[in-house]
Amino acid sequence: MPEExxxxxxxxxxxxxxxxxxxxxxxxxxxKMLVANAAAEFASTYYYYTxxxxxxxxxxDYKEICEDARLEDRAHWxxxxxxxxxxxxxxxxxxxxxxxxAGCAAAKLPDPPTAVNILTxxxxxERCAIRSWSAVCDMTFGKDPRTYDLASRILNEEIEHEAWFxxxxxxxxxxxxxxxxxxxxxxxGEAPYSKNRxxxxx
Amino acid sequence: MNQARIFRVVLKxxxxxxxxxxxxxxxxxxxxxxxxxxxxxxCHQGRCLTCAARLESGExxxxxxxxxxxxxxxxxxxxxxxxxxxxxxxxTTHRQWAMRRHRLALGLPAPYS
Numbered sequence: 001m002p003e004e005x006x007x008x009x010x011x012x013x014x015x016x017x018x019x020x021x022x023x024x025x026x027x028x029x030x031x032k033m034l035v036a037n038a039a040a041e042f043a044s045t046y047y048y049y050t051x052x053x054x055x056x057x058x059x060x061d062y063k064e065i066c067e068d069a070r071l072e073d074r075a076h077w078x079x080x081x082x083x084x085x086x087x088x089x090x091x092x093x094x095x096x097x098x099x100x101x102a103g104c105a106a107a108k109l110p111d112p113p114t115a116v117n118i119l120t121x122x123x124x125x126e127r128c129a130i131r132s133w134s135a136v137c138d139m140t141f142g143k144d145p146r147t148y149d150l151a152s153r154i155l156n157e158e159i160e161h162e163a164w165f166x167x168x169x170x171x172x173x174x175x176x177x178x179x180x181x182x183x184x185x186x187x188x189g190e191a192p193y194s195k196n197r198x199x200x201x202x
Numbered sequence: 203m204n205q206a207r208i209f210r211v212v213l214k215x216x217x218x219x220x221x222x223x224x225x226x227x228x229x230x231x232x233x234x235x236x237x238x239x240x241x242x243x244x245c246h247q248g249r250c251l252t253c254a255a256r257l258e259s260g261e262x263x264x265x266x267x268x269x270x271x272x273x274x275x276x277x278x279x280x281x282x283x284x285x286x287x288x289x290x291x292x293x294t295t296h297r298q299w300a301m302r303r304h305r306l307a308l309g310l311p312a313p314y315s
Contacts, residue, residue, distance in 0.1 A: 029314075032314045032315065033314060036250070036313045036314050039313075100311035100312075100313075101311070101312075101313050101314075101315075102249075102313060103244060103245055103249065103250040103313045103314060104245055104247060104249060104250070105245070105247045105248075105249045105268035105269065106268075124247070127246070128244075128245045128246065128247055128249075131243075131244050131245060131246065132244055132245065132250075135244050
């Protein structure tokens with residue numbers, strides 16, 4: 001598809017959108033996916049992880065890791081929202097409507113709120129995030145480098161989160177050692193990829 | 203020891219029909235994948251509707267889905283990523299946009315729409 005011409009001074013179109021549309025991106029579909037993923041980061045995980053974190057008393061190490069994942073999910077929300085508007089999209093002006101568009105389930109406090117149940121929930125939430133951001137990477141790879149870069153930074157951290165919760169759940173539930181290969185962040189929610197900070201590489 | 207019952211599942215896909223076996227304790231999407239059939243899906247939580255299918259006949263248990271409504275069942279939609287067979291079934295795959303239209307018409311959650 002050829003790039004649609006944008007006349008000089010025309011503020012109703014964006015060259016930054018037309019060039020990716022010309023390369024085969026369904027921009028309207030991409031915006032919907034980004035809104036669904038932003039909703040999942042903010043309303044399905046960041047909000048509910050706040051509650052999960054509160055209920056890990058006696059497991060201070062788990063609480064710290066949950067806090068890292070919680071704050072990094074907030075960083076993902078902050079990272080992707082500007083791109084939604086840049087592409088010509090917007091967020092619903094209604095929080096419930098936004099919540100309902102989330103592509104992943106709300107990580108509601110399980111009953112009973114045992115460490116195993118909470119870690120299982122955290123693990124499955126991160127797995128949904130990996131699948132959701134992988135779908136955005138698939139859709140933008142080789143066509144929309146800006147969205148791809150943002151999505152792949154987020155995906156990097158979601159993959160690390162999954163590895164953390166596999167390690168913790170295997171330890172807590174099965175008494176097994178399945179190392180994530182990581183150590184905890186230097187500061188809570190450091191978000192090395194999505195905040196473009198130095199990676200742990202001493 | 204009770205063994206899981208196994209049901210015959212016919213998948214009507216855009217590439218043609220395929221018949222597979224699915225135990226009652228396996229999700230339909232997983233059974234299809236085990237047989238080399240790649241159905242669409244993202245969340246695998248029974249929420250995002252990407253895997254949506256229309257149930258032509260038979261019975262499916264959606265109790266593992268995180269967002270599945272009585273209205274969905276009444277309209278004949280199922281979510282294979284978290285659906286388990288309770289009888290032999292026939293389903294038409296790749297119905298995500300039809301299911302989203304159905305949800306939107308009823309004011310129900312419809313991610314990605």
